[in-house]
Amino acid sequence: MSVLLEVRNLRVEFPTRRGTLRALDDVSFSIQAGEVLGVVGESGAGKSLTGASIIGLLEPPGRIAGGEILLAGRRIDNLPDEQMRRVRGREIGAVFQDPLTSLNPLYTVGRQLAETIVTHLDMSWSQARNRAVELLAATGIPAARERIDHYPHQFSGGMRQRVVIALALAAEPKLVVADEPTTALDVSIQAQIIELLKRLCRENGTAVMLITHDMGVIAETADRVAVMYAGRVAEIGPVADVIHHPRHPYTAGLMGSIPTLEGHAERLKQIDGSMPRLNAIPPGCAFNPRCSQRLPRCAHERPELMPAGTSRAACWLHDTGNTLEVAA
Amino acid sequence: MSTPLVEVKDAARWFDVSPPWLERTLARKPKVMLRAVDGVSFDIARGETLALVGESGCGKSTVARMLVGLYGLTRGDIRFDGQPLSRMSEPGGRALRKRLQMIFQDPYASLNPRWRVGRIIAEPMLTHTQMTPDARVARVSDLLRQVGLDPADQGRYPHQFSGGQRQRISIARALAVNPEFLVCDEPTSALDVSVQAQVLNLMKDLQRKLGLTYLFISHNLAVVHHVADRVGVMYLGRMVEVAPRDELFARPRHPYTRMLLEAIPDINGAGKPRTAVAGEVPNPLNPPSGCTFHPRCPHANDRCRAEAPVAMLAGVSIVACHAVQEGRITA
Numbered sequence: 104m105s106v107l108l109e110v111r112n113l114r115v116e117f118p119t120r121r122g123t124l125r126a127l128d129d130v131s132f133s134i135q136a137g138e139v140l141g142v143v144g145e146s147g148a149g150k151s152l153t154g155a156s157i158i159g160l161l162e163p164p165g166r167i168a169g170g171e172i173l174l175a176g177r178r179i180d181n182l183p184d185e186q187m188r189r190v191r192g193r194e195i196g197a198v199f200q201d202p203l204t205s206l207n208p209l210y211t212v213g214r215q216l217a218e219t220i221v222t223h224l225d226m227s228w229s230q231a232r233n234r235a236v237e238l239l240a241a242t243g244i245p246a247a248r249e250r251i252d253h254y255p256h257q258f259s260g261g262m263r264q265r266v267v268i269a270l271a272l273a274a275e276p277k278l279v280v281a282d283e284p285t286t287a288l289d290v291s292i293q294a295q296i297i298e299l300l301k302r303l304c305r306e307n308g309t310a311v312m313l314i315t316h317d318m319g320v321i322a323e324t325a326d327r328v329a330v331m332y333a334g335r336v337a338e339i340g341p342v343a344d345v346i347h348h349p350r351h352p353y354t355a356g357l358m359g360s361i362p363t364l365e366g367h368a369e370r371l372k373q374i375d376g377s378m379p380r381l382n383a384i385p386p387g388c389a390f391n392p393r394c395s396q397r398l399p400r401c402a403h404e405r406p407e408l409m410p411a412g413t414s415r416a417a418c419w420l421h422d423t424g425n426t427l428e429v430a431a
Numbered sequence: 432m433s434t435p436l437v438e439v440k441d442a443a444r445w446f447d448v449s450p451p452w453l454e455r456t457l458a459r460k461p462k463v464m465l466r467a468v469d470g471v472s473f474d475i476a477r478g479e480t481l482a483l484v485g486e487s488g489c490g491k492s493t494v495a496r497m498l499v500g501l502y503g504l505t506r507g508d509i510r511f512d513g514q515p516l517s518r519m520s521e522p523g524g525r526a527l528r529k530r531l532q533m534i535f536q537d538p539y540a541s542l543n544p545r546w547r548v549g550r551i552i553a554e555p556m557l558t559h560t561q562m563t564p565d566a567r568v569a570r571v572s573d574l575l576r577q578v579g580l581d582p583a584d585q586g587r588y589p590h591q592f593s594g595g596q597r598q599r600i601s602i603a604r605a606l607a608v609n610p611e612f613l614v615c616d617e618p619t620s621a622l623d624v625s626v627q628a629q630v631l632n633l634m635k636d637l638q639r640k641l642g643l644t645y646l647f648i649s650h651n652l653a654v655v656h657h658v659a660d661r662v663g664v665m666y667l668g669r670m671v672e673v674a675p676r677d678e679l680f681a682r683p684r685h686p687y688t689r690m691l692l693e694a695i696p697d698i699n700g701a702g703k704p705r706t707a708v709a710g711e712v713p714n715p716l717n718p719p720s721g722c723t724f725h726p727r728c729p730h731a732n733d734r735c736r737a738e739a740p741v742a743m744l745a746g747v748s749i750v751a752c753h754a755v756q757e758g759r760i761t762a
Contacts (some may be wrong), residue, residue: 145623145624145625145626146623182492184612192464259711261711262711289486289487289712290649290650290652290691290694290695291486291690291694291711292484292695292711293689293696294693294694294695294696297696306614311582314625316624317651317696318624318698319695319696319698320694320696322697322698322699323696349648356625357624357625359628360624360625360627360628360656361628361653362628362631362653362657363653363697363699364652364680364692364695364697364699364701365697366654368657369634369635370629370632371631371657372628373625373628373629373632373633374597374625374628375629377595377596377625377626405510412578415743420725421441
């Protein structure tokens with residue numbers, strides 16, 4: 104497998120009147136062609152910002168202050184807007200949380216799909232329309248030939264998200280960035296949408312960056328998972344290892360705090376405190392004030408991602424020569 | 432067993448969603464009623480947690496609001512400790528009102544942003560008790576400590592707190608007048624998982640310490656599995672199954688319950704084969720005939736399409752399903 108997307112030392116900053124906030128700090132990871140990378144974390148951890156930086160839709164005043172993003176070996180973080188517009192849609196598709204706001208209410212879904220196809224592929228409007236019908240049918244929308252002339256408000260939430268997925272895949276991109284694609288949907292619909300995204304991407308060999316706060320969705324979908332905390336990657340590794348053998352104390356706490364359908368814990372494991380605000384990220388390891396296994400150096404030396412089992416974790420417990428284990 | 436604390440019998444709440452009178456008359460259209468809750472019955476024993484689950488629009492929040500008297504009943508009867516809830520609006524009804532309190536879903540919307548936390552928490556005491564100002568302040572400090580906040584926090588405003596802390600403030604406010612029964616409408620769904628764990632643990636501790644009874648509403652089955660003693664599953668305004676927690680998760684009987692259980696992604700379920708769930712929740716303004724679940728049900732037959740099933744005992748569960756009652760599907 105070849106590396107499709109590479110993010111190196113990405114730093115995103117927001118200048119404010121009271122100083123510059125660093126929302127992403129030294130974020131590095133890569134996605135292989137055809138791979139599903141899950142990105143999890145709590146609100147404010149920087150998951151969505153990472154996604155937005157990759158598709159070039161960072162909201163000002165946010166700006167990329169350092170690092171680089173490479174898509175198939177080509178730098179895309181410093182492209183002029185017009186060129187980035189061509190990359191977005193053609194090479195990177197996007198699926199957002201709320202399917203109602205990501206569709207234009209004034210155009211039929213067919214028109215929106217065809218527009219994307221005509222913009223990015225060498226097709227006429229009538230060819231594009233036929234392709235749009237195929238795409239809608241492939242996403243499981245019944246009677247696609249009639250539904251194509253309907254407006255977004257005539258679709259239910261689940262059906263709208265299918266349309267959005269069809270839009271994201273319309274130009275056959277190599278990568279889809281899906282930011283909380285199922286959060287606005289009911290559980291029974293959630294399962295259908297996840298299944299659909301998985302199937303379509305497998306069929307087309309599309310890689311997916313799946314951003315969500317729902318570990319259950321990640322467990323069932325992703326190949327690898329990156330856990331983010333306070334704008335940094337805390338741990339990254341194969342999904343089963345991260346869930347069952349977390350190497351970072353934050354990941355361990357996060358996994359313990361998720362209620363599951365098995366076992367009967369009287370109390371859930373809890374991490375006391377909450378994630379620091381961006382203007383008060385502690386020096387050293389950002390997690391150290393909440394960590395039960397804090398070492399003296401954690402308060403002033405910042406750990407980089409280091410090998411830990413089959414994963415990589417940004418935690419001094421895994422420094423060479425250290426013999427301590429992460430408490431379960 | 433003593434009488435249950437809360438008894439709900441055939442409760443219904445319809446909403447009139449007709450177009451305005453003139454428009455309706457000109458178009459000769461009948462009134463349109465949305466049957467948000469249409470004949471729901473259940474009991475909650477003292478000290479128990481009953482959880483209600485279901486997808487959006489199934490009527491769980493309407494049930495919650497009916498239970499605290501925020502919505503009146505279109506039909507049926509709700510009794511709290513033997514007294515009909517309708518007595519709440521009569522003279523002297525405050526004594527009853529004080530015994531049930533509610534915790535809302537969105538901790539950003541349920542606290543007045545212009546009031547200091549101390550005043551927010553003291554408000555129920557002003558309404559329901561004749562405590563002196565000093566006694567109120569002492570009680571607020573005590574409540575803040577109970578929910579894991581600092582008594583000094585009463586001088587601060589809601590925006591100075593995180594989501595989890597705000598939900599703790601909501602809990603403190605609900606506990607201010609020593610209620611027996613708390614209706615919790617999705618209390619953790621706006622929170623992150625690690626904060627959710629803190630709030631769920633707090634709610635369990637308080638229940639044990641104060642002997643509280645909870646009605647816990649959630650769409651998250653894993654959370655329900657963690658907190659509930661018994662679980663009620665709702666679909667389109669009706670209760671399709673009520674069962675003890677372990678029974679429901681080990682032996683779901685109603686086809687909708689089975690479907691829900693199969694649909695939830697679980698962190699331990701990596702790679703489990705999943706039966707694709709077909710269809711979506713129909714429009715509640717125009718619900719299907721007979722059993723409202725029949726268009727999505729793999730076991731539906733002609734009887735299901737024509738006749739609404741009545742809730743009946745099946746083992747220790749109460750299930751409203753023809754297929755279960757006729758023995759067409761087994762556990």
